[in-house]
Amino acid sequence: MTGTNWAGNLTYGASALLEPASVDELCEIVAAAPRARALGTRHSFNRIADTTGVQISTAALPALVEIDPAAREVTVSSGLRYGELVEELDRAGWALHNLASLPHISVAGAIATGTHGSGDHNGSLASSVAGLELVTADGSLLTVRRGDPDFAGTVVSLGCLGVVTQVTLDIVPTFQVRQDVYQGVSWESIADHLDAITASAYSVSMFTDWGDAGAGQAWLKSRADVTPPADFFGAAPATRQLHPLPDESAEFTTQQLGAPGAWWDRLPHFRLGFTPSNGEELQTEYLVPRFHALAAIDAVRSLGPVIRPHLFVSELRTIAADELWLSPSHDVDCLAIHFTWRMHVPEVTALLPALDDALAPFAGRPHWGKVFESDRERLTAAYPRIADFRALAERLDPNGKFRNGQVDDWIFD
Known part of the structure; x- marks a missing residue:
């Protein structure tokens, strides 16, 4: 037994957690293990890091x-x-x-x-x-x-x-970054100005509960020499530090109100000095091509009444395309639609197929580390290089040492 993930919704089934102190020791462990999986900081919400064999953490390797x-x-x-x-x-x-x-x-x-x-x-x-x-x-x-x-x-x-x-x-x-928060971005403004909204800063995140009001907050992270707009598509600048959840303390969020600071102390939402406790939450995320963004938002809004009772907050943000085969932003600029759920495990699990159905027409790609329900056919359609990845894995790991039930369901025959 090797414990639970960060959220506490999963207990791992591995036989042991091994923490080699050198690369040579790691090589010996891997060579001897019939089944093994790497384990990071346990922030995945599904069984991607689980195994019937040994989990291996590299946290004890010499820091470099x-x-x-x-x-x-x-x-x-x-x-x-x-x-x-x-x-x-x-x-x-x-x-x-x-x-x-x-x-x-x-x-x-x-x-x-x-x-x-x-x-x-x-x-x-x-x-x-x-x-x-x-x-x-x-x-x-x-x-x-x-x-x-x-x-x-x-x-x-x-x-x-x-x-x-x-x-x-x-x-x-x-580089230096300033962070400015605006309150009250309507769905009408998002529909009419989405590209301008997401282009208005180095990084932009909008937070919503999928209610009629739209995005309650927009967080703009700009290079410090850029002056943010006084009027943000009808939204008002915040006058105090905010948390993405309206009723939560902003004590551990990164500094807002336009105060410049180091890139590493502004680009994350939460401060480095804040140590997250085991989170009473689940997370789901889909990335959809930018050209489907508004249609995908409308599809999720239609599910608002069933989503909201189980949701803390959703986040909308953009990511540029890359060349990596299994990246959710492979080959296309994307809008990410993120859900932070309450720890309502049965209810969230039950609504995940409807969410997948809603986003499948827009080539939605699920984040591999979050909870989602999809099928092999949809994943194969969404990730066009998945067959090439399967062949690469079978060449490097012909006996499936690093596979588990989760990745078998997604990728392997």
Whole structure:
């Protein structure tokens, strides 16, 4: 028994959790294990990280942050959390182009599931990967770099190709960000001005409960030298620090009200110094092509009466296209529709098929680390390189050491 995930909705069935202290030890563990899965910071809400064999955490591997200024790259140990990386990068004058809502997730885990962040021109976290080193099924090390034939299939791997030991990421010069929040973006404004709304800052998130009022809040994260609009499509600027949930304390949200700060202290929604407790929540997310965005929003709005009783809040944000085969933003700019659910497990589970039905006509791609109900036919249609990924996995792991029931249902025959 290796415990539960972060949310507490799952108890893992693995026989043991192993934490090797060196790459050599990791190679020995993988070579000897009949079944194994990598385990990150437990922020997945489904059984993607589970196994009937051993779970392996790389958090105890020697910490590595090696910056190459000439190449504009940083190589980091896979178990490092983004929050453990960002300040060291910033002190050296560098930054990552994007961060997720929480900086507490591991680098390799976030990349493997296609976790993203926000911004019309910002690719997912995985899009910044320039190279990977991983331990494959026979215990040997494999290094893959951008431009290699298998690279686009290896980055967002769902843990099916091996256990990643280190990741090389693109970096950019450090920058300052200001965050401004507006209240009351109507559905009419979203319908008439969606492209202008999402283009109005480096990163834009809108929060809604799918009621008639539209998006109760819009969070604009702009480079600090950009002045935000005084009037935001009819929405009023907030006069106090806000939480995405109207009745929650904003104590742990990143600084708003236009105060400039480091990229790493503004791009996430929640502060690095905030340690999330086990979350009494579930999460679902679909990414739809930008050209389907308004139709997809309307489809979800039609489900509002059945969604709202079980919802904390939904978030709408955009992500730029990338080349990665299993990335939810593969080959197309996307709108992400995110749901943070109350811990109403039976009720949420029951409504997931209706949500999948509503978004299937718009080529909705589910986030691999969240809860969703879909079928092989829809996933194959939504991810056109899924057959190529299956072939790559079968070549690197012919006996299915890194597979489990969850990924078998999604991908494998």
